[in-house]
Structures are given as structure tokens and as C-alpha cells.
Amino acid sequence: MALVFRTAMKSVGLLSSLLGWVLSCLTNYLPHWKNLNLDLNEMENWTMGLWKTCVIQEEVGRQCKDFDSFLALPAELRISRILMFLSNGLGFLGLLVSGLGLDCLRAGQRQQDLKTRLLILGGILLWTSGVAALVPVSWVAHITVQEFWDETIPEIVPRWEFGEALFLGWFAGFSLLLGGCLLHCAACSASAPGASGHYAVAEMQDHCQHLEMKHTDLDL
Numbered sequence: 001m002a003l004v005f006r007t008a009m010k011s012v013g014l015l016s017s018l019l020g021w022v023l024s025c026l027t028n029y030l031p032h033w034k035n036l037n038l039d040l041n042e043m044e045n046w047t048m049g050l051w052k053t054c055v056i057q058e059e060v061g062r063q064c065k066d067f068d069s070f071l072a073l074p075a076e077l078r079i080s081r082i083l084m085f086l087s088n089g090l091g092f093l094g095l096l097v098s099g100l101g102l103d104c105l106r107a108g109q110r111q112q113d114l115k116t117r118l119l120i121l122g123g124i125l126l127w128t129s130g131v132a133a134l135v136p137v138s139w140v141a142h143i144t145v146q147e148f149w150d151e152t153i154p155e156i157v158p159r160w161e162f163g164e165a166l167f168l169g170w171f172a173g174f175s176l177l178l179g180g181c182l183l184h185c186a187a188c189s190a191s192a193p194g195a196s197g198h199y200a201v202a203e204m205q206d207h208c209q210h211l212e213m214k215h216t217d218l219d220l
Contacts, residue, residue, distance in 0.1 A: 009186040010119070014098060017126045017179030021091035023172035024133045028084040031064060032163035033140055047163060050081050076143050080136030087132035090125050091176060098122030098183055116187050123184030130176030137169035 031049030038044055045056045054064040067073060070081075101118030141162060148159045 006186045006189055009182050009189075010102060013123070013179045013182030013186060014095070014102070015179075016175045016182065017091070017095060017098070020126075020130060020133075020172045020175030020177075020179060021088070021095060023168055023175065024084070024087050024091060024129070027133070027137070027165050027169035027172055028088060030165040030168070032165040034144060034160040035163045036158055036160050038158055048160070049163075049165065050077055050084065074143075076136070076139050080140060083132050083136045087129045087173075087176075090132060091129035094122045094125030094129055094180065096122075097125060101187070119183055119187035123180045123182075123187065125180070126176050126183065127180030130173045130178075130180060133169055133176060134173035137166050137173065141166050 028050065031052050031054045032047050033050065034048040036046035036048075038046075043058045047054045047056070052064045052066045054062055056062050070078060097118050099122075101115045101120075101122060144160055144162060147153070148161065153159075
């Protein structure tokens with residue numbers, strides 16, 4: 001029963017991590033971190049991402065323009081780019097390391113401890129990837145709320161609002177956190193029975209040796 005539960009935890013953890021990593025990659029490149037609707041022209045909508053700004057018009061369609069300079073961007077967008085790249089890289093590395101630590105791969109008894117360590121390391125990498133994805137999304141959302149309720153800006157000026165990519169990034173970050181925690185817990189629970197089994201075998205060997213010594217003394 002414990003083996004089935006650990007296997008289910010590993011499977012759910014790996015699938016959740018894979019889903020979170022794919023969604024975090026989409027969040028990084030989608031130009032929908034912020035949305036802007038113009039009251040004067042309802043047929044024109046603006047969207048902004050980490051890499052470009054787009055305008056959507058009913059007659060023309062979508063037109064996008066990449067940001068000209070990295071240094072000219074606001075601080076939250078510059079750091080968000082770095083953190084999202086870090087999240088994508090750590091997520092890919094965590095999936096790779098966790099895959100090498102799965103039980104479906106054939107390995108000797110001596111390599112079982114190595115697979116457990118790989119699974120723990122993969123869980124930590126995926127957990128860190130989730131944190132690295134949640135920080136920029138939450139930071140941009142916080143700045144957007146501050147600017148939306150800024151009383152120094154005239155009411156006639158349009159305000160940026162939450163885009164779909166922010167919600168996608170939150171879901172991706174929590175999926176990576178959940179997957180990393182499940183893989184780490186499954187690896188730790190798998191190592192505990194192995195350790196107790198080694199102690200039981202050692203105690204049994206000592207008991208047998210003690211009985212053999214008593215039998216030898218009786219024969220003498």
C-alpha cells in the first residue's frame with residue numbers, strides 16, 4: 001500500500017511539474033501581462049508583455065512591436081525577464097533530474113540511494129522554479145494595482161489592468177511548487193523504509209552470530 005501511494009505521489013508530482021513548466025514558458029513569452037482598454041475607442045485594445053507591446057484593432061487586427069532597449073524598461077519588467085528565464089531553466093533541469101530518479105528506470109540496489117537523491121534534488125529545483133515564477137508575476141500585479149489606484153494620475157488617463165498571462169503565471173508557479181513538494185516527500189518517504197530495513201538486517205545478523213557462538217560453546 002505504501003509503495004502504491006509513493007508511486008502515485010511521484011506520478012502526480014511529475015505531471016504537475018510538467019504542466020507548470022509548460023505554462024511558465026507560455027507566461028514568459030505571451031504579451032498579455034497587462035491589458036489596456038480605451039474608453040474613447042472601444043475597438044482598440046492594448047496588451048503588454050515582457051518582450052513586446054501589441055495593439056488589437058477590429059479593422060487592422062493585431063500589431064506588435066518589440067521593446068527597443070532592455071535598459072529602458074521599468075525595473076519590474078527587467079527583473080521579471082531574468083526571473084522567468086531562471087524559472088524556465090530550473091524547471092527543465094528539475095524535470096530532467098527527477099526523471100532520472102524514477103523507479104521505472106532499472107537500477108541496481110547500490111544505485112537506489114542515488115535515484116533517491118536525484119529525486120530529492122529534482123523536487124528542490126522544481127520548487128525553486130515555482131518560486132521564481134511567482135515572484136515576477138506577483139510583483140507586476142502589485143505595481144499594476146498601485147498604478148491603477150494612484151490618485152495623482154488624472155481620471156481621464158487610461159489604466160492598465162491584469163492580463164491573462166498573470167493568472168497563467170500564478171497557476172504555473174503553484175503547479176511547480178506542488179510538483180516539487182510531492183516529489184520531495186515521495187523520495188523522503190521511500191528512503192525511510194530502506195533505512196529501517198538495513199537496521200533490521202543488521203540486527204538479525206548479530207542475533208544469528210550470537211546464537212552460533214552459544215552453539216559452539218555448548219559443543220565444546
